[in-house]
Amino acid sequence: MAARHASVKLSTDFLEEARREAEAFNRSLGAQVEHWARIGRRFENAPGVGIDRVRAALEGRLRLEDLSEAEQDAVMGRMGDPWDAQTEAHYAELGRKDGAVGRDGQGRLVRREGGRLRPVG
Structure with missing residues (x-):
């Protein structure tokens, strides 16, 4: 079955934001807007998530970090719509750059500086 498309009006500001994100993630503008819509839908429909x-x-x-595990699963796409390999690879690449912040193997908050992980705070 062929894909069906529809036109919608979106603000210029929103489209510029989406365009910047699309470029960062190597997506088309339409794919970026759809991605955001899917995240929003998953989050709104997650059990126990209030409006x-x-x-x-x-x-x-x-x-x-303040969301429950179920809410995080909804936002991060682990509820029936997993991230694709391209998205995983993109986040892994971001994590290897200087200035990236994340958790180390022991769960401590760290920042990558000069190729090394240093504690934050």
């Missing part, structure tokens, strides 16, 4: 938490996360007032 207030959805809004707070989307507005940047709620950090990923």
